[in-house]
Structure formats: C-alpha cells, structure tokens
Amino acid sequence: VEDTYPSRKGLSSITDRQDPVIYAPQNSTPPIDPSQIEQFEQQGFIVLDNIFSSAEIEALQDESARLRSTASNDEQSEKAYTEPGHHEVRSIFSLHENSTVFKKLMMDERLAGLARYILNDQVYIHQSRLNYKPGFIGKEFFWHSDFETWHVEDGMPNMRALSMSVTLTENHTHNGPLMLIPGSHKKFIACEGKTPRQHHLASLKKQEYGVPSNEHLSMLVEKQGITTVTSKPGSVIVFDCNTLHGSNGNITPHPRANVFFVYNALSNKVAKPFCEQPPRPEYLCARSNIKPLTSSRSF
Amino acid sequence: VEDTYPSRKGLSSITDRQDPVIYAPQNSTPPIDPSQIEQFEQQGFIVLDNIFSSAEIEALQDESARLRSTASNDEQSEKAYTEPGHHEVRSIFSLHENSTVFKKLMMDERLAGLARYILNDQVYIHQSRLNYKPGFIGKEFFWHSDFETWHVEDGMPNMRALSMSVTLTENHTHNGPLMLIPGSHKKFIACEGKTPRQHHLASLKKQEYGVPSNEHLSMLVEKQGITTVTSKPGSVIVFDCNTLHGSNGNITPHPRANVFFVYNALSNKVAKPFCEQPPRPEYLCARSNIKPLTSSRSF
16 A cells, blocks of 8 residues: 555655545535535534434433443553543543443444545444543643544555544533644644654653644644634534644543544555554554444434 | 631631722722722622733833843743743743833833722732743643732732733633633632742742642532633733632643733731741742832833
8 A cells, every 4th residue: 555645754744635525426415514514625624513312412421421430440451541640531442342322322323424425435433432531630632633643553544534522521612622723634744753662552641753843733723723612512523534633731620521433434444554563452443353334323 | 917818737628708809998989990890809800901002012022022032041040930841931030120111011000000999008019920831832820829829938918919910912712821710719728738848949830739629629610610811912811819710731833921910018018928938039029129119101
C-alpha cells in the first residue's frame, strides 16, 4: 500500500487532502438534512441534537457509570487508562466486548446509517471507547488529527473514516469541551519526530508525537478560527477522521463523559503501519477481527 | 490583631463573611452606575467595558510587550515567574517600580477612584503584577480566594480590599479566561493543611495549599454556577478580595495577558502573618513601603 500521507519522517509540513470528504454519490438522499451534509463537507464536523429520547440517554448514562465502576475495580486492565498522576479512569476501550448497550448503540441506524452514507461503503468499528474527564483535575488533550495516528501507527490507508462522540454529560464552555478547527480536515499536517516504541502507552495519557507544529496550528486558527462545542447530554458530534481537535483541562466540578466510535469504510481496512513499529493492540485498532456492522433499529 | 478568618489550622470549613462588601455610605453617589455597585455587592465582581480609549489600550499593550522582553533577558529576576517546565514569563511583579505607564494606570481616577468609593477609605497597592498566559502551553490556576492567602501569609486583617484586572488581549471562552463563582465572596472557606516554608516560590506557579476542598467548591457551584468572563482588550474586571476564581489551561494559539492591581484600604494595612512563617517579600505584599495613592487624571 502506498503511503499517501507521510508523517513523522522529518520536518513538519502542510499539504492538501487527497481524498473526498463526502463519498456519497451526488444525487443520493442523505439520512439527515442536506445542509448538515454540506456543513460536514465544509467544516469537517456537525453536531446532531435531539436524536435520542430521554429514556435512551439515561440508559447510556447508567451504562457508563456501570463500566467505570467495573474498570476502577480492575485498575490493572490494559484497556482502561487513568489520568496522569491520578487513579480516576479516563478511557475504557473495546466497548463492543464490555457492553451490550454500547454495542447496540454503535450499530444503531441513526449513527451507523449516517456513517455508511458519508463513507458510501459498509463500515466497521476501528476503535470504540468511553471517555471520562473528571472534574477538578481533568487534563488537556493537545491538538491532533486522529487520522495522522491511525495512518502512521495503524496503517489506515486513506481518509475514509469518521468519528462519532455521543455526549453523556453537559458540555459547558468551562469544563474542557471539544474544540475543533473548522476546515482543517482539508489539509494534512505531517508531524515532526519518529514514532517511539509502545507509543500508545504514553500518547493516550498525553500525546507528544504526532502533534502538529505551533506554526501550522496558528496559521489554520488565524484563517478559520476555533469552534467550541457546547451541548446537552445525548448530542452526537460527528467529525471527519482528519479534523484537528483538542480540549483544555477542567478545574470545574463538572465532569465530562462521552462514548466515542470510529467508523471506517470496509474498503479502507488497515494495512501494515506506516512507521517502523509493530501494530498497536487490537483494542486500539481492529485488525484481525474486522466485521462490517449489520443494521440495527435501536439499542 | 485578632484572627477573624482562621485558615490552614486543620480541616476545611465554610463560614459567613464578617465584613461588608460595599463600604461606601448608603446615600453616597458612586462613580459608576449604581446597578453595577449593586451587582458587585451581590456577585462579588463586575466587568467595566469601554473605559479606555484605543490609544490608551495600545499604550498598555506596548508597555506589556516591553516589560516582558526585559524580563526574558533577566530570567534570574526574583520578580518574574515562569510557566512550570517552561521559560516563558508568566508573572512580573512590582509594576510601580518597573513602569511609569502602569504606575500612572494604577493611580488613574477611573480605577483608584472606584476602589476608594467601594472601600470608603484611602487606598494603597498591596500587590501589582503583569500576568501573561502563553498560547499552547498555558497552565491552569486552581480555584482560590486571594484573601485567604493575603490573610494567612501576609496578615491582611479584614476583607476590605479588591482587585482590578485590566485585560490586554481578548478573553475568549477557549483561551483559559477568568472564571468566578458568583456570591462566593460572602462565604469564607478555611483551607486544610499548614503553610509550608517559602510557599510563594511554589504557589505562584501552582498552588497546593490555601485551596478550597472539592466538596465546598461543588456545593457553591451547584448553588451559584460559574461565570466566565469574555472581553475585548482594555476591559476591567473588578472583583472582591474574597471572590473564588480560577482559570483553565490554554492549548489555543491565543495568549492571555492582563495587568492586575490589588487595592487595599489604608485602615486594613497588613499586620503579622496569621501563620508561623515570616512575611512574604515586599514585591508580593507591600509592608514597609505603604503609601496611599494620590489622585491622577490619566496615565
């Protein structure tokens, strides 16, 4: 497989995206308002409100609390990551293995159907996780393109994947909400430095490689600004695999939690990583166990 | 002098404020709109917009840039504090000694006159500083009451002081703006732990003593919420010495800078610290060199 997006090979650089954003044929009918598809194409993200009932949202919140309490009892679990310097659980992976509720949610037509439309293909879950940013001590996530990591460290060939983050708590402007740089998905920023061994053990706590340079970030923000997503529980933030995003820390008492699914086109299955390291574990990147999602009406 | 607000003597506790907020006599005419004085009394802060001309704001920004470049050349200066783990200058103290522009600003009737009105006394500068939170790496400041530190470590007897922060850059919601808990100035939170030796050397980078408990913070925020101040350069945030405030970190390219003056009533001069440590240095707390400000028409 050709490396269309070389990164971590030397100096930082910025080039144009080589792939479409919307893969659906021009005259097909989208499962959501066409203006939202247009917005996704131009900005690299959209927010869907009011797609779940309050009973559904409560069920998701309960399931999140259950998973977190199980994970806290099993601190040694390699699939649970804690805050730097703390014991609170920050991320739990492989939700389809741990949770029937979240497995059904990722298959739900309201999510998977939209992914199939935008990517115009069957889809599978490249990664799934529950993110929990605690109050008072929540740390920042620096700006990054998910695709840069999935390409370099996982061998995802092209930009034909997207993420959905289902919010489980309220996102205020003050509790470290998701920030995105609109339009950044149309550029690819190659990052400096080489990938260190076992990079994921450190990068999932605090990423130091695969981060864009301050100069490129300043340039993009200067031109396109920053969008902060505030939302109620149960909103869905859909963003392209290459949209630059990050979040500030959180000293407020309000925690932040979301479930996060990465839908990849079946035709865009991962190959050999584009760095000189072995593949990351299966719970970070589906590789041996790739199955297209079947349709489901509700979780 | 009696210790009206004991703190760092044992466990955390919350009690009522013993002092007035507005010291001006009932029927006196305020130098700003009476509704703003009322708001200050109830919330513990106000924001004044459009009190400086654009030429004045530019002069302040130029002076800030000059001071920062001087301080960077003199990294050893005890009056300049850097970001944890970085060399960028975060705070420069004793502005009346370093800068004619800022000395005139702190005497300006638009600021000092309002302080005299609220405190109903002659005023002097307890502390002055230039704060600079750089882009990309700006770290958080955890919640605190300034009065708690000034009382325990400096021996300020009563709550009869206020701060003014003159913003020099734009405060967005996303670049670590000032957050305040409205109404928190009417409670006093005694903090856990004893004051360590030379506490200011660490606390000005990252405060670990004199911080309220998570339980008390949650309780106050639950009742009264959090106000985030967004503003253009040249706005003045006026807040009571005991209003709880803090700020998140800043991964955006937008730095944050402000000049910060603490006006104390002359009748509220510092005494012996209410902890078993020697007084902090003169540049953090005026003690031997206390002079009431004289009136000045403009800087």
